[in-house]
Amino acid sequence: MSGAAIVLLILLGLIVLVIVAVVAAYNKLVVLRNRFKNAFSQIDVQLKRRYDLIPNLVETAKGYMQHERATLEAVIQARNMAMAAGKAAAQNPADGGAMEGLVGAEGALSGALGRLFALSESYPDLKANQNMMQLTEELTSTENRISFARQAYNDAVTLYNTAREVFPTVIIAGMFNFTAAVLFEVTDESQKEAPKVSFS
Numbered sequence: 001m002s003g004a005a006i007v008l009l010i011l012l013g014l015i016v017l018v019i020v021a022v023v024a025a026y027n028k029l030v031v032l033r034n035r036f037k038n039a040f041s042q043i044d045v046q047l048k049r050r051y052d053l054i055p056n057l058v059e060t061a062k063g064y065m066q067h068e069r070a071t072l073e074a075v076i077q078a079r080n081m082a083m084a085a086g087k088a089a090a091q092n093p094a095d096g097g098a099m100e101g102l103v104g105a106e107g108a109l110s111g112a113l114g115r116l117f118a119l120s121e122s123y124p125d126l127k128a129n130q131n132m133m134q135l136t137e138e139l140t141s142t143e144n145r146i147s148f149a150r151q152a153y154n155d156a157v158t159l160y161n162t163a164r165e166v167f168p169t170v171i172i173a174g175m176f177n178f179t180a181a182v183l184f185e186v187t188d189e190s191q192k193e194a195p196k197v198s199f200s
Contacts, residue, residue, distance in 0.1 A: 036156035
């Protein structure tokens, strides 16, 4: 075999090796992106459950808290804003703006719920209402599920972002427009805890 043929085979082998590396890196990024999108869908399921519970909670409280109309309306308004932000984020969890909008809307909803539960402490009959106790128990359970789902999502986003930032995958990510994903983080310390819903 001549020297030119050997050089040609070596070059061909290097080209094949580069193509295999590019395909492997691309496929890895696709898998990791799909994982964090799936993890977000698990958050979305729990957020929808939470949004469905809130009108029932407000309706139950309305009968007892007639003088607190502004608080009840603020909860419903915050819920509606969070639902709209959740729909936008669910369409593309990789959209940083949509995720930041969802985080802000969820923070506002948590704040409104916190005010509702703080006010409800002043109404003993409401605290003793069986329907209210059941709804608050379901809401507490849902808040815990949201926390677990958010942790799984953040873990998946971290894996994806790390994979797209390391060499040589960063080159592939840039070539094929794999943008950074945004964590679902609560930045306001007062919103990091779930609303207190104890009616004991």
